[in-house]
Amino acid sequence: MAKILLEMKNITKTFPGVKALDNVNLQVEEGEIHALVGENGAGKSTLMNVLSGIYPYGTYEGDIIYDGKVCRFSNIKDSEKLGIVIIHQELALVPEMTIGENMYLGNECGHKFAINWNKTYSEADKYLKMVGLAESSKVQVKTIGTGKQQLVEIAKALAKKAKLLILDEPTSSLNEEDSRALLDLMLSFKKQGMTMIIITHKLNEVSYVADKITVIRDGSTIETIDNHGTEPVSEERIIKGMVGREMTNRFPKREGVAIGGTEMEISHWTVHHPLYPERKVVDDVSMYVRKGEVVGIYGLMGAGRTELAMSIFGQSYGVNFSGELKLNGKPVKMKRSEADAIRHKIAYVTEDRKGNGLVLSQSIKVNTSLANLGAISSHSVIDGDREYAVAEEYRDKLKIKTPSVEQLVGNLSGGNQQKVLLAKWMFAEPDVLLLDEPTRGIDVGAKYEIYCIINDLAAAGKCVVLISSELPEVLGMSDRIYIMNEGKMVGEMKASEATQENIMALILRSGRGA
Amino acid sequence: MSEQVKASGSRKQSFSEFMEKHRAGDFFQKYTMTIALVLVTIVFATWKGKEGLILLPANITGLIAENGYVFVLATGMLLCILTGGNIDLSVGSVVCFTAAVGCTMMAGGANMWVTALVMLLIGLAIGAFQGFWIAKVRVPAFIATLAGMYAFRGFTNVLLNGLRVDITNEGFLQVFGNGKTSFIPDVMRDLFPGLNETFTKDNAFLTGLIGENFVTKFNVTCMCIGILAAIVFVALRVHKILSQKKLGISQSIPGQLVSMVLITVLVLWICFKFSCYRGFPMVLIWIGLVLGIYAYITTKTAIGRHLYAVGGNEKATALSGVKTRNVYWFAYANIGLLAGLAGILTAARAKGIDPVYGEGYEMDAIASCFIGGASAYGGTGKVSGMIIGAVLMGVINKGMVIVGVDANFQKVVKGIVLLVAVMFDVLSKRQKR
Numbered sequence: 001m002a003k004i005l006l007e008m009k010n011i012t013k014t015f016p017g018v019k020a021l022d023n024v025n026l027q028v029e030e031g032e033i034h035a036l037v038g039e040n041g042a043g044k045s046t047l048m049n050v051l052s053g054i055y056p057y058g059t060y061e062g063d064i065i066y067d068g069k070v071c072r073f074s075n076i077k078d079s080e081k082l083g084i085v086i087i088h089q090e091l092a093l094v095p096e097m098t099i100g101e102n103m104y105l106g107n108e109c110g111h112k113f114a115i116n117w118n119k120t121y122s123e124a125d126k127y128l129k130m131v132g133l134a135e136s137s138k139v140q141v142k143t144i145g146t147g148k149q150q151l152v153e154i155a156k157a158l159a160k161k162a163k164l165l166i167l168d169e170p171t172s173s174l175n176e177e178d179s180r181a182l183l184d185l186m187l188s189f190k191k192q193g194m195t196m197i198i199i200t201h202k203l204n205e206v207s208y209v210a211d212k213i214t215v216i217r218d219g220s221t222i223e224t225i226d227n228h229g230t231e232p233v234s235e236e237r238i239i240k241g242m243v244g245r246e247m248t249n250r251f252p253k254r255e256g257v258a259i260g261g262t263e264m265e266i267s268h269w270t271v272h273h274p275l276y277p278e279r280k281v282v283d284d285v286s287m288y289v290r291k292g293e294v295v296g297i298y299g300l301m302g303a304g305r306t307e308l309a310m311s312i313f314g315q316s317y318g319v320n321f322s323g324e325l326k327l328n329g330k331p332v333k334m335k336r337s338e339a340d341a342i343r344h345k346i347a348y349v350t351e352d353r354k355g356n357g358l359v360l361s362q363s364i365k366v367n368t369s370l371a372n373l374g375a376i377s378s379h380s381v382i383d384g385d386r387e388y389a390v391a392e393e394y395r396d397k398l399k400i401k402t403p404s405v406e407q408l409v410g411n412l413s414g415g416n417q418q419k420v421l422l423a424k425w426m427f428a429e430p431d432v433l434l435l436d437e438p439t440r441g442i443d444v445g446a447k448y449e450i451y452c453i454i455n456d457l458a459a460a461g462k463c464v465v466l467i468s469s470e471l472p473e474v475l476g477m478s479d480r481i482y483i484m485n486e487g488k489m490v491g492e493m494k495a496s497e498a499t500q501e502n503i504m505a506l507i508l509r510s511g512r513g514a
Numbered sequence: 515m516s517e518q519v520k521a522s523g524s525r526k527q528s529f530s531e532f533m534e535k536h537r538a539g540d541f542f543q544k545y546t547m548t549i550a551l552v553l554v555t556i557v558f559a560t561w562k563g564k565e566g567l568i569l570l571p572a573n574i575t576g577l578i579a580e581n582g583y584v585f586v587l588a589t590g591m592l593l594c595i596l597t598g599g600n601i602d603l604s605v606g607s608v609v610c611f612t613a614a615v616g617c618t619m620m621a622g623g624a625n626m627w628v629t630a631l632v633m634l635l636i637g638l639a640i641g642a643f644q645g646f647w648i649a650k651v652r653v654p655a656f657i658a659t660l661a662g663m664y665a666f667r668g669f670t671n672v673l674l675n676g677l678r679v680d681i682t683n684e685g686f687l688q689v690f691g692n693g694k695t696s697f698i699p700d701v702m703r704d705l706f707p708g709l710n711e712t713f714t715k716d717n718a719f720l721t722g723l724i725g726e727n728f729v730t731k732f733n734v735t736c737m738c739i740g741i742l743a744a745i746v747f748v749a750l751r752v753h754k755i756l757s758q759k760k761l762g763i764s765q766s767i768p769g770q771l772v773s774m775v776l777i778t779v780l781v782l783w784i785c786f787k788f789s790c791y792r793g794f795p796m797v798l799i800w801i802g803l804v805l806g807i808y809a810y811i812t813t814k815t816a817i818g819r820h821l822y823a824v825g826g827n828e829k830a831t832a833l834s835g836v837k838t839r840n841v842y843w844f845a846y847a848n849i850g851l852l853a854g855l856a857g858i859l860t861a862a863r864a865k866g867i868d869p870v871y872g873e874g875y876e877m878d879a880i881a882s883c884f885i886g887g888a889s890a891y892g893g894t895g896k897v898s899g900m901i902i903g904a905v906l907m908g909v910i911n912k913g914m915v916i917v918g919v920d921a922n923f924q925k926v927v928k929g930i931v932l933l934v935a936v937m938f939d940v941l942s943k944r945q946k947r
Contacts, residue, residue, distance in 0.1 A: 313833075314835075316832070316833060337835075337837075338832060338833055338834070338835040338836075339835035339836070339837065341835070342834075342835040348833065350830075350833060355827075355829060355830075356827075356829045356830050356833055357830050357833070358827065358830055359822070359823050359826035359827045359830055359831065359893065360826065360827065361822075361825075361826040361827075361889075361893040361894055362822060362823065362826050362893070366819065366822070366823070369819075370819070370823055370830075370831070370834045370836075371834040371835055373816045373819060374816075377815075377816055380815055380816040380817065381814055381815050381816075382814055382815060382816060382819065384814070385757060385761060388761050389761070392761075424834070428835075
């Protein structure tokens with residue numbers, strides 16, 4: 001048996017209110033490629049952040065043993081000194097700087113008071129050659145494509161003398177060809193003795209490169225599968241490990257709701273990326289929602305769910321739209337305007353309540369009325385009493401816990417903030433509600449209350465589109481489920497027919513098939 | 515003995531409970547600048563050898579009159595700052611430019627009201643022009659208005675050939691200025707000639723009340739305006755408290771009553787001081803109008819709400835269906851309009867225009883807003899706070915002149931006040947998080 005390079009023992013990491021990692025164990029042998037798989041939020045990235053010192057020693061429990069020694073990293077520099085280098089999912093390059101400058105950013109070579117540019121660029125070129133990049137290191141990063149940028153990230157890691165390389169979803173923004181090239185590069189590094197950990201959602205990649213596969217679910221290690229057998233490990237085998245949790249009664253029942261006619265329908269809906277207009281973010285999507293129906297849209301991160309919802313909501317995301325939107329059977333030509341969408345009785349409840357949803361420096365009252373100020377004012381003068389009454393009404397209805405509606409939203413808990421956000425959009429009196437991750441980052445009790453609100457909305461004849469990356473939530477709440485992957489609608493099922501396994505399988509296979 | 519100790523201990527506890535209950539900490543945080551204003555005033559009023567000088571009627575009137583432009587410009591600046599800490603550097607130059615146009619027109623014999631209207635419209639047009647670049651083309655506000663600052667200073671020089679133009683239109687000076695004539699005349703004495711006989715040094719009661727030096731010239735009209743204003747203010751406040759009670763809004767009613775009484779007393783006191791001098795200064799009417807209108811706009815109207823929302827979270831506001839770019843445009847067009855008004859007041863006060871007038875006005879306006887508690891990141895700030903900020907700056911300026919601080923050193927003090935004020939603001943907000 002080969003030498004064990006890294007061992008993480010009984011790692012437990014808690015955030016306020018949440019146990020992100022619970023007694024996680026991980027063993028990585030020298031010279032292997034080890035894959036970490038699991039759903040979004042299972043704890044993969046948290047584990048890697050513990051390993052690389054982003055969460056310093058003392059903020060977690062358990063031991064990290066690297067190269068036979070117990071390590072206590074207090075920051076990322078400590079772990080890099082020992083050759084543990086992490087490449088994050090989001091590219092961390094400065095577009096305006098050259099490749100060489102980026103590679104040695106924070107790690108500049110030369111004297112204390114003067115950077116040795118000749119050395120920087122010649123060293124950089126050497127590492128670029130190793131990753132198979134023909135570009136000169138004096139080229140600005142913004143002029144090369146994302147595939148090459150990912151290679152620059154790897155070259156940057158090599159320049160730090162990496163012994164253990166951690167790649168967090170390295171292929172998520174790459175096309176098929178670049179992905180394959182990257183995986184082959186990993187295999188060639190392996191031959192030279194490099195140890196690597198790869199986090200990925202693409203199971204075909206896992207079976208292609210990985211020697212061992214560790215499955216993480218809900219913050220715990222489930223199993224480690226050996227991929228050395230004559231037959232590669234089947235995807236079904238991995239999926240079962242990823243989603244095999246018990247479904248408990250976490251969702252309130254919705255009973256006796258009559259589903260009516262089609263309220264909103266989109267066909268051949270295509271949206272392009274605002275910065276890279278050649279990229280399709282939403283690709284030929286068709287779907288419909290009926291009155292009184294809760295429709296779930298499930299997909300992994302980057303599947304295009306948020307982009308789909310925002311593009312329906314007054315084209316607030318993307319460029320070069322095509323496709324047709326029908327409301328109540330009539331085609332609607334909507335202007336590129338959120339106000340127009342609100343007029344057409346569509347509401348989009350954002351996934352990012354702090355960034356895009358609420359004005360944290362203002363009161364509950366002000367936030368509640370913001371999307372529908374016209375309803376409480378005459379000649380654009382606000383009727384303070386009516387506004388207060390409205391805020392009170394929604395505070396009661398949604399059980400927002402606060403001493404007063406004059407309370408600043410920034411002082412509320414996440415669950416209560418989410419309720420204020422819902423109140424705001426319910427007060428806008430929409431017929432169609434696009435709820436984007438409505439329970440993200442809130443505790444179980446508040447989640448249940450949000451689910452009850454969703455059921456009430458459906459019972460009142462509204463159409464609810466529930467976008468979520470939590471499979472159990474989509475399964476538990478929806479009447480019908482659409483599955484998205486890489487901008488495309490890859491499946492539609494009735495809730496009664498859907499299972500975690502067949503949804504995951506649909507996504508993973510569509511990713512490979514493309 | 516031990517019982518006594520216990521009793522005092524429990525009294526202490528109940529005191530801290532009282533503080534907690536009435537949110538005393540919040541009170542101090544909310545009224546930091548008001549308290550600072552009172553303290554600064556006391557310091558100057560008790561300065562050795564200069565006791566009470568700053569509280570003389572002439573000095574109080576002068577304080578308002580000299581800082582008229584600050585109040586007007588700071589109101590406009592507050593709206594810009596609310597949208598996200600954006601400032602307008604061009605106002606000083608725009609003030610000078612509109613004043614130059616106005617003075618040139620009146621030198622050519624134009625009607626004073628037509629001139630005033632033209633000045634306002636030019637200000638509005640300049641504001642809208644700059645707002646266009648900021649809102650629609652998305653030139654950073656700092657740059658766009660810096661360009662305006664240079665350009666309109668230049669236009670002024672071109673227009674005036676670098677020379678001063680005087681105003682000879684007496685009507686203009688009387689309505690907008692603050693010379694000897696620009697006070698509301700004492701119509702009460704004209705209407706009731708009996709008053710002249712009442713207000714004499716022989717009337718022991720009134721002499722005791724008003725003071726021997728002032729009683730014969732005491733402006734009865736001004737005092738009546740003050741009393742009327744106080745009554746209206748009390749009525750509005752009581753109405754507000756009652757409607758809050760009806761809606762069940764939990765507000766500290768004693769606190770509101772205290773602030774109501776304090777403000778009423780202050781209004782009466784200031785009007786009393788005016789009455790002892792020459793009466794109600796005309797410029798205060800314009801300032802009062804502006805402050806009143808904009809206090810209403812920022813608190814009661816949809817566009818006011820949009821200003822706060824954009825500054826608090828622009829993305830969320832856009833996703834709520836608000837055309838955020840138009841909000842910026844409004845703020846900058848509006849400050850242009852107010853710069854036009856400030857141009858009128860400045861020209862009338864100086865009885866003419868010099869090509870260097872208005873330099874540094876933008877900084878006084880910005881400082882008033884920040885001292886008055888506006889956030890440098892936008893989204894918070896009130897007209898009332900801005901007033902306190904502007905008055906504080908005014909009192910410090912006036913006080914330093916009175917006690918004879920070296921003119922060069924005065925700017926150092928102003929700078930320190932600004933830094934300390936904003937530091938307090940930042941620190942008090944950090945503790946909250």
